[in-house]
């Protein structure tokens with residue numbers, strides 16, 4: 179290993195949207211930060227590619243322009259490139275051969291044909307049920323509080339769509355931690371869920387070149403602080419650990435590409451398996467816990483069809499005999515004519531990761547044509563194992579303890595959506611700036 183070492187206030191492992199937002203907000207506060215990224219491109223799961231003139235999303239297709247996201251868009255001057263979807267577009271559940279609109283308010287719920295009148299009354303009595311418990315599975319909790327029909331017809335398709343998971347395998351304390359907390363404040367899960375929908379009422383947006391534009395712009399703004407194609411090998415305490423960069427805080431050594439960077443604080447944003455690898459030396463127990471977390475696989479089949487269906491897309495009812503879990507109407511959301519993304523896989527269909535492209539394309543095309551009654555052709559296929567499962571393996575996190583100065587800011591220890599990632603990065607940056615003192619200077623010091 180080279181003897182070269184340098185010093186920085188904060189080292190960030192991973193330059194996905196969390197790591198990049200963290201560098202952005204730390205830099206804004208005058209705190210010197212460097213992010214290491216294993217891949218040769220920034221963005222992590224937020225990644226867009228052009229194939230045959232189509233903008234294809236390899237991960238999320240849209241983000242809600244909540245406060246922290248709007249602020250980032252402004253900071254980066256991306257306003258003119260932003261494209262906004264109509265938030266009133268319908269979202270459907272496919273059941274019994276029909277697409278049925280999902281209600282998004284109590285009024286719509288009362289009018290919906292998705293569930294029977296009896297099921298509606300049963301669900302609206304939820305505020306009189308006992309509060310949710312952390313040790314219940316999400317499926318049992320929802321059934322108990324809203325009834326089986328509402329659970330199966332509305333909640334299950336949406337919930338398993340968001341997490342590519344199976345609510346029957348997800349303890350509420352991991353899968354619904356935030357909602358259980360707000361249930362205590364509002365006195366009912368329904369009120370808590372409606373308050374959350376209200377609180378997040380920000381339009382879904384993307385960019386002309388796809389969502390990948392956001393991390394690319396963050397990278398361009400901070401290229402001197404982001405090292406691509408530089409996987410962190412380990413984080414450890416240096417032999418002369420008494421040294422500090424500026425304050426009397428703990429000091430770590432981040433080893434990457436045969437070089438060592440000293441940092442007062444280390445924030446790990448990498449997926450659990452990778453986080454386990456880099457923390458093994460410094461925090462073996464935490465690494466063992468992180469290494470056991472399960473992720474769900476999905477496959478995306480990008481389809482083109484000569485039909486422009488209006489809406490966000492549809493989720494498939496679990497009793498339908500389809501392998502497709504849901505379809506996003508990309509054309510309708512962002513004027514990408516005739517483009518659809520079919521999602522297959524998830525916790526109940528792990529074999530999707532090993533299926534051939536031909537098999538996935540045949541299935542996705544056949545099922546799309548059956549649901550939308552329009553011929554389709556496949557543009558591309560993409561697979562990834564990037565959805566935290568929030569299943570029983572998350573129990574290992576209850577005892578997670580990291581040494582002072584090392585922390586996680588990730589979508590498997592907090593909320594998964596991009597707005598939450600940006601919000602967490604901003605709040606971690608604020609806290610670190612306060613801890614470290616804002617007058618760190620913004621240079622990386624070569625020692």
Ligand SMILES: Cc1cc2nc3c(=O)[nH]c(=O)nc-3n(C[C@H](O)[C@H](O)[C@H](O)COP(=O)(O)OP(=O)(O)OC[C@H]3O[C@@H](n4cnc5c(N)ncnc54)[C@H](O)[C@@H]3O)c2cc1C
Pocket residue numbers: 191192193194195196197214215216217220221222223224236237238239240241242408409410411447448449452453456476564565587588589594595596597599
């Ligand atoms: C298919 C899919 C669809 C989604 N849809 C939506 C949506 O519609 N709306 C929404 O808001 N959210 C959505 N999400 C969730 C959201 O996209 C993610 O939670 C978020 O982008 C995660 O960002 P991150 O930076 O925390 O993690 P990641 O994107 O996983 O970034 C972590 C980075 O760490 C790097 N890394 C790993 N090991 C090392 C190492 N040793 N050294 C250095 N770097 C390392 C990785 O290469 C990666 O770039 C979706 C997620 C997926 C997978």
